[in-house]
Amino acid sequence: MTVFWTTSSLNYYIVLYYLKYVPGNIYVNAALSCTADIASHLILGGLMKKLGVRISFMIAFGLAASGSCLLVIFFKADGALIAVFVMLAKFGIGMAFGLSYLSMPGLFPPEVLTTAFGICNLFARFSSVLSSEIAELPDPAPMSIYTITCVVALFL
Secondary structure, three states: OOHHHHHHHHHHHHHHHHHHHOOHHHHHHHHHHHHHHHHHHHEEEEEEEHHHHHHHHHHHHHHHHHHHHHHHHHOOOOOHHHHHHHHHHHHHHHHHHHHHHHHHHOOHHHHHHHHHHHHHHHHHHHHHHHHHHHHOOOOOOHHHHHHHHHHHHHHO
């Protein structure tokens, strides 16, 4: 669970920092990013209840890896296309980030739940510190790191 928390937190903040490099109006991009985040959280509960935690994580990291992989391949593409890929990556990682919080009470007994939350959150916050530095690397390095971490989490 710590790997899922760490990966989702690192990549969630990479996308937020990377958003300033997406072509177009920063305010429109931020609004689209928030829309992708809200949509992912609305879908998350039903998806987890219907398919379970493991498959939900696989779908979330799969969507995030797909969006970031397309960004790596087409990093010199048209601005609108880049925005679509970033929003797909944001949708997937937003789903994984929310799933990290939502799935914990079902996976751990109440006696150790707060300890598990604390340990997972500690590693996730340490990884989040790196996200601003990763997002500032030259293209396509940020999204390559994003893709690799999503694929690793996808197969765990």
